Amino acid sequence: MSGKPADEAEGVIKDNEYVNAPVRPEDKAPPDRRLLFSSPSLPLLAVCWILLLLIMGLRIYCKNTELKNEIQELKTENQELKENFTKQITDLEDNWEKFNVSRAQWTIDSYCPADTSKVRKCSACQEGWNETQKSCYVFHDRETPSELKTWEEAQENCRGKGADLVVVHDEKEKNVIDGNVTTLAVPNGYWMGLRVEGGTWKWIDGTNLTDASWIGPPAEGHCAVSLGTRTWTSVKCDEKRTRICSQKALSV
Template structure:
């Protein structure tokens, strides 16, 4: 059937409109027009929230990283100071040990020289040179002139500096030694030994209480703090002020040879 020219023109315009129409995406084709607009309207806030959460997380990581680094820096300085102090203390301990070893060597050498004098050949004795041996003890009395005499405490320090101490009377031999070196009946002629008043009682320097004594006359005088005892030949023992200057006598154990 033959079409008229007007119908052919309309058919060609429809074909041209179809060819030039814009292409649709898969989602646009799949989704109805009302659902496509609804998807975009709902997804935009969700994306914004996700970005916000991501920014918060990154900010927190940066903040806590800065805080942690600051704390590490604050701890590093005290640790370095403690390390320096530890090194200083270690060096001081090492110096003390070195000095202590030197002192021990010096004391050992002094003991050898004191008990075993170096003449042509070393010959060791039970007591140092200048000390007298009685039983198993060594005694030395220091008959110093008045300018060089000492208080009771000074006399004791002198004995201790010689690895000995003031005489503690533990036997008749000890008392005989005191009597032998003492002379006269006055305090100016006596010797300090290791007895003094302490806490209202007469006590020996080894901490023991006075039991047997050689006071003249008996009984012993009151134990008044600040009083010490000295030996004189006639009166045996007398009590005088510890601060007076007197002579003194030291005692130590003899060396077994």
């Protein structure tokens, strides 16, 4: 029994020496990397990463495919727009050519009408218009009440004929116009190309009336009407009247 205490004491001493022994460099070495990858959770983590990469790749592929489809659709739409635009231009050119041909034929028929023997005789004014001092006039003396127009409407109607409301340049031309108005008298008279602008009687060509004796004092909103008398009449421009259209005569 005397030997056991000695043995126990020796064991305690060895344990203390082991505990208090300095740490050796080899004891600080990292664990074997193979042990890390041998962990049961590592394969699952790798699978998750692979799935994530696959998902990202699929999303990128789908996005690229969608962008390619959109680009192709835009190209197709752009091509269709180009084709439609080209067709519209072609149609406009064809229509314009037809219009010019039609207008040219209308001009020939109007200024150079053919007689019964199909011989054309040209004049300075189109058929139905009167020539006076290098100008052509048409007096709309057969209009029904529903066809009468305001001054603005009358001017627009004349422009549709390539003309304007009549502009009188001198006393001689005025006498010719008034004489025709007397011959082709209408109840409410004919619109002239004369109206009040800025407190002054002005012709539609921008010139001022030079002879104040031809009509009464200017009143805003008034336009000139010829009744065939010496003095023209000033009436409101929104009243309904017929008109005298005028255009330059051709040199024949």
